[in-house]
Each structure stands twice: as C-alpha cells, then as structure tokens.
Amino acid sequence: MNPKQEQLGPNHRFLAAVGASTMAPFWVAGAIVLLLPRALVGLKERGWPAREVLRQAYSAGNRSVLLVAVTLASVGMILVYHGGLQAQRVLGDMSPVGPAFIQILLREFGPTIVGLMVAARVGGGIAAEIGSMVVTEQIDALRMNAADPIRFLVTPRLIAVFLTTMALTVFGCAVAVASGAVTANVLFGVPHQSFLNLSMTEPGDLITGLIKAAAYGVYVPLAASWAGLSAGIGSEGVGRATTSGVVVGSLGIIVLSSVIGAVTFAFGL
Amino acid sequence: MSIEFKSLCKSFDGSRVLEDVSLAVEPGEVLFVIGTSGTGKSVLMRHVIGLHRPDSGEVWVHGQRVDLLSERELFEIRKRCGFVFQHPALLDFLSLEENVAMPLRRRFGLGRKDATERAVSWLSQVGITKDARSLPSEVGPGIRKRASIARVVALGPEYIVYDEPTTGLDLVNARRIDNLIRRLATETKVTTVVVSHDLRSIFGIADRVAFLYLGRLHALGSPEELRESNDPILSQFLRGRAEGPMVL
Ligand SMILES: Nc1ncnc2c1ncn2[C@@H]1O[C@H](COP(=O)(O)OP(=O)(O)OP(=O)(O)O)[C@@H](O)[C@H]1O
Ligand SMILES: [Mg+2]
Numbered sequence: 170m171n172p173k174q175e176q177l178g179p180n181h182r183f184l185a186a187v188g189a190s191t192m193a194p195f196w197v198a199g200a201i202v203l204l205l206p207r208a209l210v211g212l213k214e215r216g217w218p219a220r221e222v223l224r225q226a227y228s229a230g231n232r233s234v235l236l237v238a239v240t241l242a243s244v245g246m247i248l249v250y251h252g253g254l255q256a257q258r259v260l261g262d263m264s265p266v267g268p269a270f271i272q273i274l275l276r277e278f279g280p281t282i283v284g285l286m287v288a289a290r291v292g293g294g295i296a297a298e299i300g301s302m303v304v305t306e307q308i309d310a311l312r313m314n315a316a317d318p319i320r321f322l323v324t325p326r327l328i329a330v331f332l333t334t335m336a337l338t339v340f341g342c343a344v345a346v347a348s349g350a351v352t353a354n355v356l357f358g359v360p361h362q363s364f365l366n367l368s369m370t371e372p373g374d375l376i377t378g379l380i381k382a383a384a385y386g387v388y389v390p391l392a393a394s395w396a397g398l399s400a401g402i403g404s405e406g407v408g409r410a411t412t413s414g415v416v417v418g419s420l421g422i423i424v425l426s427s428v429i430g431a432v433t434f435a436f437g438l
Numbered sequence: 439m440s441i442e443f444k445s446l447c448k449s450f451d452g453s454r455v456l457e458d459v460s461l462a463v464e465p466g467e468v469l470f471v472i473g474t475s476g477t478g479k480s481v482l483m484r485h486v487i488g489l490h491r492p493d494s495g496e497v498w499v500h501g502q503r504v505d506l507l508s509e510r511e512l513f514e515i516r517k518r519c520g521f522v523f524q525h526p527a528l529l530d531f532l533s534l535e536e537n538v539a540m541p542l543r544r545r546f547g548l549g550r551k552d553a554t555e556r557a558v559s560w561l562s563q564v565g566i567t568k569d570a571r572s573l574p575s576e577v578g579p580g581i582r583k584r585a586s587i588a589r590v591v592a593l594g595p596e597y598i599v600y601d602e603p604t605t606g607l608d609l610v611n612a613r614r615i616d617n618l619i620r621r622l623a624t625e626t627k628v629t630t631v632v633v634s635h636d637l638r639s640i641f642g643i644a645d646r647v648a649f650l651y652l653g654r655l656h657a658l659g660s661p662e663e664l665r666e667s668n669d670p671i672l673s674q675f676l677r678g679r680a681e682g683p684m685v686l
Contacts, residue, residue, distance in 0.1 A: 221531065302530075309489050310527040310586075313520075314541040315513045 197395070197417060204319065204391045208327045211320030218325050225329035229291045230336065236286050237341045244282055245274070245345035249352040253359075263357050267364030270349050276374040279342040281426045284385035286341075287334050288418030292393035295326055296414025299397025300407040308398070323394045327387065334386030338378070373438035380433065384425050392418045439501045440465045440629050441486055441519075441597060446495035448481060455481050457653045458495070466627040468619065470640050470661075473650035474675070474686060479633045480524055482650070483599050486631075487521050488512040499597065517545065520595035524602050524633075526582035528574040534561060534585040535570040538592055545593055560592040561585065565614055580607045587615060591622060598622070600632045604639055612636060616643050637676070641665070649675065652685065 249270055256266050299322055302308050308318045346365070353359035396414035400406040441463040448456040455478040463469045471479050484490045485497045488504050497505045499515050507515065528537045538557035542548050548556070561570050564584040569577050574585070587603055600619065604612035620643040622628045634640060640647060641661050649657040649664065649672055657664060657672050664672060674682030 224531070305525040306523040306527040307525075307529060309484075309521075310523060310529070310589075312489070312509075313487065313516050314544055315516065316544065 198421075200399075201388070201391050201395045201417075201421075204323060204395055205387070207317075207319045208323045208391070208394075211317070211324030212328075214320060218321070221325040222329050225326050226333050228294075229287070229330050229333040232294060233287055233290045233333070233337060234340070236290055237283055237337050238344050240282060240286055241279070241341040241345040242348040244278060245270075245348035246352045248274070248278070248345075249349040250356060253353060253357045257357065263353070263359045264363050264366075265369070266353055266357070266359060267350070268366045268369035271346060271365075271367060272369040272371075272374055274342055274345055274349075275370060275378045277378075277426070277430070279345060280338050280378050280381040280385065281422060283338045283341040284334065284382070284389065284422045284426075285419055287330065287337065287385065288389045288392075288422055289415050291330055291333070292389045292396075292418035293411050293415045295330075295390060295393035296396040297407055297411040299394055300400035300410030300414075303398060303400040303410075304402060304404070304406050318398070319394075323391070326390045326394060330390035331383070331386035334389065335382055338382040342378075373433065377429065377433040377438055381426060381429050384429060385422055388421050388425060389418050392421055440499075441631065442496075442498040443482065443485070444496040444498070446482070446485065446492045446497065448478070448485070448490060448492050455653055456492075459650070459653075459655050460495075461648055461655055461658070463629055463631055464645075465629050466623065467645040468623045468630040468632065468643055470644040470647045471631060471633045471650060472635065472640065472647060472675070473656075474684070477650045478653050479650055480601055483521070483601055483631065483633060486597075486599055487516050487519055517593075518595055519597040519599065520590035520593055522587050522590050522598070522600040522603055524605075526574065526579070526586040528582055528586055528589070530574050533571050533573055534566065534577070534581070537574070537585060538589045541589060541593055556592060557588070560588040563591075563618060564588045565611055580611060583607060584611060584615065587618070591618065594626075595628065597629045598631075600630070600634075602633050602635065604634065604636045609638075612639065613642075619643060651675075 249266060252266050252270055253263065256263055299308075302322070308322075311318045311321055350361050350364045353364050354361060393414040396410045396417055399413075400410035443459050443461045446456055446459045447454070459482060471482070473479050481490060485492060485505070486499055488507060488509075491505050495505075496503055500518055502515065504512065504515050528534070529540075532540060535554060535557050538560055539548075539550070539553035542553040542556055543550070546553075558570055561567070564587055566581060566584055566588070569581055574582050577585075583603070583606060587600070590598060598619075603615050603619065607615065616639050619630060619632065623630045632639070632644070644661050646659060647657075647661055647664050648655060651671060657667065657669060659667070665676065667673065670683045674684050
C-alpha cells in the first residue's frame, strides 16, 4: 500500500485496490509494447550477437518441436473426427471435411495453438532464465558496464523466437493436416486426394494465419522477457516470473487472436 | 572526494530496510561494513552505483549526488566505481575469460587479443589458471566469485565496493583476495568498501569498520576500537554468541 492509499478510508481503499487491479493489465501491456522499440534498436548496433540468436533459436525449437507435433496431431485428429461425424449426419457428404478443416486450421487453430505451446514452453523458459539473471545480479552487472540488458538479452531472444514460431507454425500445420488426412481416411474412408483440397482456403486465410503467427512470434518473447525483467528477489522471484511469463504470454495470445481476427475480418480478408 | 551517505532511508513495499544511515568513506581507506543477514548491507551498497534510489537522504560519490543522476549519467560514476556483487553475476553464456575480457573491450576499446591477455593475467592474480576457458556453470562457486572479482579489478576503478568477496571461499583463496584488496588500496589508492562476515578479513585488512544493526549504523571505528568496545550488541555480534541482547 502506498502512502496515498493509507490516507483513504476502508471503502475507498477497496475501490482503489479494485481500480489498481483493473488497470494492471493495461500497464503490463504498455510495458511489453514499450520493450519492442528498445529491442529493435539493439538490431542496429555493432557487434550483434549472432551466436546468441542461433543458440536461442536452437533451444526454443528443440524445446517445443515435440510438444507442437503431439498437440497439433491430436488437434487434427479431434477436429476431423467431430467434423466428419457432423458431415456424415447432416450432409451425408464427406467431401467438404478436408477443405473446411484446412481453412480453419490455417486461419485460426494452427497459429494460435502453436503460439500457446511456444508461450508455455519457450516463454516460460525465457522468463525463468532472465528472472534468474535478475535475481543473481547479472542484469546489474551488465548495467555496470553500460551494456543495455534489453539489447543483450531481449533482442536475440526476440529474433530467435520470431523465426522459431514461424517455422513451428508451418511445421505444426503440416502435422495437423497429415494427422487429419489419416483420420479422415481411416474413420470415414475419405481418400487423400479429396481431403487435401484447398478449394475453401483463400489467400486471406493464409495471410491472417501468417499475421497471427508473426504477432505471436513477437509478442511471446517480449512478454516473457518483461516477466523475467520484473522478477523480485530470491528463488521465489524466479518462480513468480516464470508463472507470470506463461500466463501473460498465453492470455495475450488469446487477446491478439481475437483482435487480429476482427481486424482482418474488417479488412475483408 | 569519496563516497558518502547522508541520512539515507530506504523501504521496500512499506517495510523499512535502512533508517537514517550517515556514513563517509575516507579516500584511500578500506572500510568494512558488517552486520547480520538482512540488515540492508547490500541494499546500502547498491545505492553507491545507483541501482537503488533512497526514499530520502543523499548519496555522494566522487563529488556527485548519484541519487539524482539518470541511468546515462550514472555510467560516468559506474566507470569510476567497480562493484563486486554478492552473487558472482557472471554472464552464463560467456567463459570466465570472456566475462573478464568483455568489459575491458567495451570500456577501453581493446581488441579481442589484448583484452584476453589482460583477462588471463587478472584471472591468474585471483588464482584462476586452468579454468579460465570454462563456462561459469562448469566451475564451483568459489571460482565464479573470484572471477567476478577479477572482472571488476581489471578495469582499474578508483572506488571498489565488494559485497562479501570471501564468503564461500577456502581459507587460502580468501587470504589471497584479502591481499589483493589491501594491495589495490595501498598501492593504487583505491577507496574500498567491503561488506563481509569474515572476521579474519576484518581484523586483517580493515582500516575502519561500520556495524549496521536493524537498518541503522550502530557503531563505527577501527577494528581495535570495535573489539574493545563494551557495547553489548556489538560484542555479541563479534564474538558470534547465540545468547545476548540482539534482536534478529
Ligand atoms: N529489490 C528488493 N525488493 C524488495 N526487498 C528487498 C530488495 N532487496 C532487498 N530487499 C530486502 O531488504 C532487506 C535487506 O536486504 P540485504 O540484501 O541488503 O541484506 P544484507 O544485509 O545484504 O544480508 P546478507 O548478509 O544476507 O547479504 C531484506 O529483508 C531483503 O528482503
Ligand atoms: Mg547482502
């Protein structure tokens, strides 16, 4: 409680607390957005840590590739199974199952589910890593040498996670399509040629999906870095930073997904 | 010109850590700051280089009020004032050698080869030779701590704050660090503040000792004066007795 709040009566104090927690998401969002220009400035400077970007991209990809494969394979299976049942019952025609599935996968589920996996696995890892650097005074040591912690730590992670998220989205969609095709073939006897059909997919779907993947690829590392940089003291501080990295990362993806969905819809994509 | 705290107060989330601390470090002396865990020694020291700002009071370093400086302006102070953190605070993706060399390159614009040469020589002064190429995670905490000392002293600062430099070191290496601290202070007139729990260091190399208790400066004097003082709290602390008037 700050001194100003102490002067308020109990009712006002309650309101102030509610007000503060209502505003909190906006402060957090603002802080995360403000990291972006500071991380991008890091790109211009000399002695750019290419080795660190590669290391980060490798570890981010390595950490999530299995998770993405398993999740997207089961998403493909489940969606096609339920879609197939509906088509069988309502339409009696199985030919739209593949095209409809592919359309919604590329536009919505593929990027968003991959984004959520990256937020949990990679975002959590980044928040923990940077959080423990805060707690063990490594960030302070950087500041002592006038080395900007954002440029040193956030910039390489931003680039690495951006590239990894794009690649994982492509990979995840491929896995989901493959598992969907197999499911449709085994359960409903749909031939692969009729399943793998892009007739319902328009360029707008692909563009929307790509915009989402790109937005998550930028957002997740920034949110996780913010969480890590705001770590408190002690190992408890690292734990809290990790949790908040995952929570803020995943929530942000859900919000971004709706916002981008609405905006692309408004633009007729 | 030196380091001075004037009536410094600092709280975190409403709980008071430092209360009205006034303390001046004499140029060229080795001042030890002692006190139980959690009395705010590290917090006090971090004010010197602007990593914390006081709630009230002033912090002066090299004739400047550092609590008013911006992050950019602080860099001039941070160039003059080295800080050995309580955690070794080495960057874990660089080897010990690179950890020492990196600030040298940034600060003096040295080439990779020159910086590495100097880094190797400073590492050997803190007793690290065969591990210089290892990553921090591959060596023990004592070696990490000594490497972090090398990283700071290599830059040749005019002021150095050491936060528990010998904690966790074996006796031989602890004395080696003491000698280094004393030598830098005597030969190159480095103004030195050492936070320590190590009684051998205190009575070995301190010019003066400040005793912090419950966030306040409780006693200040030469090691002999403190040893002979009959303040009950101070003598309980220095003798390390479990029974006594101290509130923990
Ligand atoms: N960044 C921070 N945020 C909140 N509280 C803090 C912060 N840094 C320190 N504290 C609190 O301030 C108090 C003093 O901490 P400090 O680290 O200065 O103790 P210390 O005297 O250095 O102890 P030790 O000998 O264990 O290192 C502790 O209670 C600690 O929890
Ligand atoms: Mg401390």
